[in-house]
Amino acid sequence: MIEMERMIVLLILCHISATFAVLQLSLYGAAAIHSLQYLCTATLGISAFPEFVAVGMVDEEDFSYYDSNIRREIPRQEWAKEKVEPEYWEKNTKHFNLEEQSFKEEMENAMHRFNQTGGVHTLQSMNGCEWDDENDKIEGFFKHGYDGEDYLTFYLKNIRFPQTATAITSQSDNESKLIDCTRWLKRFVQYGRSTLERKVPPEVTLLQKDPSCPVTCHVTGFYPRPVNVSWQRDGEDLHEDVELGETLPNGDGTFQIRSSLRVSPEDRRIHKYTCTVQHSSLKENIVKELNEGEIFI
Template sequence: MYSCEWDNETTGGLLQYGYDGEDFITYDMKNQRFIGPTPQAFITAVKWNNDPALLESWKQYLTQICIASLKKYVSYGRSTLERTVAPKVSLLQKDSSSPVTCHVTGFYPRGVMVTWQRNGEDLNEDVELGEMVPNEDGTFQTTSHLTVKPEEWKSQEYTCTVQHKSLKQDIVLSVKEENIKRNSDIKKGSSPPMGVIIGCVLGALILILILAVIGVVIWRKRSSGESH
């Protein structure tokens, strides 16, 4: 296994051999020598350390060739690596007595901070942070749950604050009735009113009746024409 690191002006590298799932020989780039942590690797480490050309070639590879390749691949993927997508934040609740969930989704990169405040002070108790989950479009989503009684967040000022690289200003949502979406509200919103359903059914029946009448008229005209 070998790798290199590049951070502006500093560079670093790693070269490591393994055998049967265990470390065998490691290259110490700073001191430019191989280290064998096991007795079985001692002979090989001594042999490689007595080969100046081998030591220098690995140093040149890790500090120059590998770094040049790394810079090239970073430039290829810069548009993806540096892109940012702002999150969408909403407050959810199963019912009026359930914990309030701060749902954050559609953000990139994945680093995000979700915190709760009570009367302007950060709240650490009664808070449970959910897992970070990837979305199908490459963005991420996460949740944070606030477990307090409804009378508490109704009588005091509770807020959910979201901080993300894409945001010029933090997103802050107040825990209030008008800002919370519940399952019952979603079901109500997804089902059309009964009047609309009845109207659609009646409209379909009338259309079928009209088509039937037209069919009968055409049939009679054809029949009368054939009898003449």
């Protein structure tokens, strides 16, 4: 059951990553910015997949899981199991019980709106908050998508915590939810600090099937998620003939990304090509030179 849940989590994260423009943290400011988000997916016409799944993520690492089969939210990290209050799991279980029914109704409404009577369909949402702990600014976000297309996006930006109880009660409903989200985020960051603030350096490999194929710079096994992968020709950054893939989760809490360069054998003989990787875990950038000794098939 645990392995099935992990596979479902990875499928959702990959699908959400492709469907939504997931919020990217600055490479050098990542230590000061934290995020809490909930990714919800309802499906229709996929028999092997739960009808509703919700994944909770702190700093883009999953810490909680709910689906329509188990019908309760459960922790996915040791720090969440040991330190998060039982009241949180009880409250969120009730919340996702209601969300499950709400998503089913919204799925029916969307199918009616688009004049659909059957087939495979997905309804997804991503909502949560970001907190900059240097200046205590917060930002909330809500995105909704149907069959892979965004159809609702909402942001609350540049909000500071009110200093009095009177100010809190005067906030709008959305701002109150944002404040509640950020309070939980601050707790989670404290509870899981040793895990969330760890640094795992990437492994970098150059791959090419044959001389007619693009060369791929494969970067994997790194944490946290923000990373910069670039190509250079004779020391100058390249943008043409470069294709950068999505940053995707591995099954062990780390991430991977690929960047491909299309270059002719003639140009490789004339010029020096390099792939450079920047990550917060590295004291120095990793630079891989495009030569026969570095390329794996």
